[in-house]
Amino acid sequence: MSTRSLVDRPDDFAGQQVHVIYAVPRDGADQQFDVTSKIPYSLAAANNWLQGQIGRKVKFDTFQGDLDITFVQLPRTDAEYASGYKTYQIQLDLNRLQVVGKNLLAFYDGPGTPAACGESSIPSGPFDRQFSIVYRDGCWSNPAPTPTSTPNYSDFIAIHEIFHAFGANHTPQITSAQTLQISQQEYFFLACDLMYIRQENLCTTGKYLDPLGRFYYNPAGFADSRVNAYYSPFLTPPPAK
Numbered sequence: 001m002s003t004r005s006l007v008d009r010p011d012d013f014a015g016q017q018v019h020v021i022y023a024v025p026r027d028g029a030d031q032q033f034d035v036t037s038k039i040p041y042s043l044a045a046a047n048n049w050l051q052g053q054i055g056r057k058v059k060f061d062t063f064q065g066d067l068d069i070t071f072v073q074l075p076r077t078d079a080e081y082a083s084g085y086k087t088y089q090i091q092l093d094l095n096r097l098q099v100v101g102k103n104l105l106a107f108y109d110g111p112g113t114p115a116a117c118g119e120s121s122i123p124s125g126p127f128d129r130q131f132s133i134v135y136r137d138g139c140w141s142n143p144a145p146t147p148t149s150t151p152n153y154s155d156f157i158a159i160h161e162i163f164h165a166f167g168a169n170h171t172p173q174i175t176s177a178q179t180l181q182i183s184q185q186e187y188f189f190l191a192c193d194l195m196y197i198r199q200e201n202l203c204t205t206g207k208y209l210d211p212l213g214r215f216y217y218n219p220a221g222f223a224d225s226r227v228n229a230y231y232s233p234f235l236t237p238p239p240a241k
Contacts, residue, residue: 002066004035008099009063016233018162019061019099020069021106023090027077028109033136034069038143039107043067045144045151046159053209054217055239058162061102070097078110086112087119091131103130103165103234105158111137118157120164123227130165134158156207160194166234167227168216171196 008019020043022034033039047057061068074081074093081089094106112135113119120132134140134157143154171193189211190196192203210217217229219238230238 002035002063002069004032004071005063005069006071008061008070008097008102009068011068012062012065013059015059017059017061017102018105018234019102020067021072021094021097021104022069022109023072023074023094023106024109025074025076025078025081027079030073031109033107033109034071039069040067041145041147041149042140042143042151042155043158044147045149046155048148049151049155049207050159050209053211056235056237058159059234059236070099072097072106082111082113087116087133090133091121094131101129103162104132105162106131106133107136107140107158108133109136111135112139118161120161122164122169123167132158132161132165134161151207156194162234163195163216163229166216166229166232168195168229169226171210171215173198 011017020039022039024030043058043060047060051057072094074090076089076093090106090108094104097104116135117139118132118134121130123130140154140157142152144151171190173196174187174190188203189208192207193211193215194207194209195216213220216226219230221230222228229235
């Protein structure tokens with residue numbers, strides 16, 4: 001693993017990429033997740049899953065071959081962040097970092113909001129800089145033990161939030177009537193989609209990424225104006241046809 005850095009280090013490659021931050025509130029315990037294997041292994045496991053789904057990976061910022069993680073001791077306590085819209089308040093402080101042309105993915109070493117293990121800004125048009133956050137307490141508690149492990153719920157949180165930053169919304173909820181009308185395979189395609197919420201315990205067959213190209217990722221495009229994450233410059237190029 002790399003040594004601790006308080007700044008965004010020189011890039012291994014040019015272009016848009018996702019820069020990772022390990023953020024600790026002023027009153028939080030620094031568990032040094034930026035210099036251990038936990039964050040890199042978790043993201044590697046999720047990225048390997050993504051490659052298996054679409055033949056592409058998220059372009060994470062690296063320095064000399066290792067994931068480039070910036071450590072930030074935040075200026076406010078967790079209670080101070082929780083007194084307002086927590087994610088937005090953390091984002092305000094992290095936006096002071098001199099990180100240009102990159103999306104930010106922050107691992108916050110503290111509790112999440114009452115309704116979310118992570119949150120993200122969602123672009124309405126151009127793929128400009130976006131912010132995603134993963135909350136450790138109660139959520140990111142069991143990351144993959146190796147880069148090649150099968151990702152679990154903890155690992156999918158980051159990729160879920162990153163795809164929000166690419167423009168993907170949550171997929172539609174399954175109604176009681178639908179469960180009687182669709183096949184078992186169709187049900188699991190819906191319930192186990194990366195961007196579906198509240199059904200992760202049912203996904204014994206694993207997660208999917210918009211397998212039928214209906215909601216947020218379609219190489220052929222969409223007929224309407226929804227954002228298509230297929231065109232995100234933060235993903236490696238599509239596989240050659």
